Amino acid sequence: MSEIVERVNIIKVQELLEIINLKIPEYQRPYKWTIKNVNQLIDDILYFKNKNAYRLGTIVLHKDQIDNFNYLNIVDGQQRTTTLFLIFLAVMNHKFEDKDIEKLKSEKININSKLSYTSSISHFNIQQNYQEILRRVKNEFDMHIIDFLLEKCEIVIVQLTHISEAFQFFDSQNARGKDLVPHDLLKAFHLREMFDYSEEIKTYVVKTWENINQPELAKLFNDRLFRIRNWSKGNSAKYFTKNDVDLFKGLSINSKTKSLEPYAKLYQIANIFVDNYNNNSDRLVDFTLMSYPFQLDLPILNGRRFFEMITYYINKYDNKKFLTENKTIQLINDYSQKNRTGDKYIRMLFDCALIFYIDKFGQQDIEKIVEKLFIWAYSLRLIKQAVYLETIDNYVIRETQVFKIIRDANSSKDVVNMKVDNLVSQFSEDIKIDEKIKEKIIGYFNGK
Structure with missing residues (x-):
């Protein structure tokens, strides 16, 4: 392990909330997550609520001593961390009749202190997001979801020793080419959507993706797919950034537990038909495989079909x-x-x-x-x-x-x-x- 990394732990969200010396340092940028970002996090939590565990991401911390007290400053991950605090604050402020919630309310003062920001931008976003979170907690949360959030949602904690080393680590992760580009974020998202598939199929998908020339892949997204999908809707399409990845997220039709809207049934039928056709024993005779009927302006099917779609367009429009x-x-x-x-x-x-x-x-x-x-x-x-x-x-x-x-x-x-x-x-x-x-x-x- 790198010398600048003191310890790496995987902890539950409840353990994160209970860290009494967690602190957002003054050098951090303002809290800028929007209601859209907040809803994406909540949607993920609700979507995976029946899983044994769900990994929410990584938080990078470094130790800092102030007035003989050891703080753990958040170097990276403060947007997600703040949002998790807001979710928990909403849970505590809503009237859930459960003894475990009453027990956790003792953490409320500490939670408020951890949300200490000086920026007016942060204050505004915290107020806006909290109202949205409180609305969703009231309407959509129950004790099963709260228990899943606290006990089964996990965070990877990377703890560093000195501020200079912390910034060195942060720079190496974000400024020196190791930060994920938009299509890599999509790769991670769509792999996660393949939870119904075997590790063998996932490995094959990753290998196929990695074998694509990466500059060519970036060009496909930046110069073609991103612009065509946006321009077809009459929207501007100048630069493809991380804020635009939702354009390439669509329907999750693999899970048997998630109901589909009526408009999505057509795509579910097409998806099943193509698989059934290709898996039919007649293909051992005629060797004629069928591609899914991709269209650039239609909803994307999450998971395996997304990766097939990218390969399809890479090959078709050389x-x-x-x-x-x-x-x-x-x-x-x-x-x-x-x-x-x-x-x-x-x-x-x-x-x-x-x-x-x-x-x-x-x-x-x-x-x-x-x-x-x-x-x-x-x-x-x-x-x-x-x-x-x-x-x-x-x-x-x-x-x-x-x-x-x-x-x-x-x-x-x-x-x-x-x-x-x-x-x-x-x-x-x-x-x-x-x-x-x-x-x-x-x-x-x-x-x-």
Whole structure:
């Protein structure tokens, strides 16, 4: 073990609450968890309430002596820790008629002292979140859930010796490339959703995921999946961050204990049908396996299907073999200015729209679609000297909403017949644009 780590323990939440010398140091950032973050934590607790144990995460502490008293300062994990304190405070303030709750109320003063923040931001978020937590505790908690939270929810405690070592540890975990990127958080979430599967299947899934080229995987999420799913809803899609991972969480249909909403039944049926088809003994004769019918704008199935979906899109839309015979594709693959930053953004915009269309309608009217989407995307080059990520983001959600049109279309003709604004009149000779690109755009609007 590293020299800076004094001790690592796994403790129950009740043991965490009973640490009398736990302290949030002044150097910590404000408490910034939102109601959304709080509800996610509570949802997790409720979802796993029948499990033998549930690991909530890691808290990093370091010893600090003040006025001859040894404190344990929270270096990492203070947002989750504060929220757990708020949940317990709500439990104590609600009228649960149980002797164990009465016994624990002696910890109330200590809990309040541990929630000591000086920042007004922290005070506001604590007040807002506490009201939401209290509402959920009153309506959804019972003694079984409280017992699960206190006795079966666990925290990994990493205790360090000195403040400099604590920051060294914190930096190594968060600032030097070891912090989880968004798609790694999704990997952890969807693996957790595979609780009905064997360790052998989980190991295979992890191995397949790790064998994917990681920069390629990041590009798939950042430049394609994230933007297509957001733009199809008319939402901005500039940067894929940890705050956006919920976009790739969906339906949990593996658990037999969780009821499904009516709209989810369709996906449950498709999921079961695909598995039954592939496991049928006839496959030993015809060797024809069926893929789940993934669609970029439809709900994601949590767990195994998520990993299958990523592999599916990695393989399906490899740029090296993506419609290379099409003349328009060849033009944008080869024109002289293709490597300028702005042109790369426009190419990403074009690719996302085309992928979204093919994902829904396949190769129907593909020549017409490629040309129309090219004109729509690359017309930006006629009117913009510089193209930024914000430029294309605004273009998608404020101008011709191509992604919404594709999402709502019932046939390929709805997309073929969409109107693309003629921006030729706004073109200035001061704007530098490849002659072949300009000629094709102007020719389109002149009927050539």
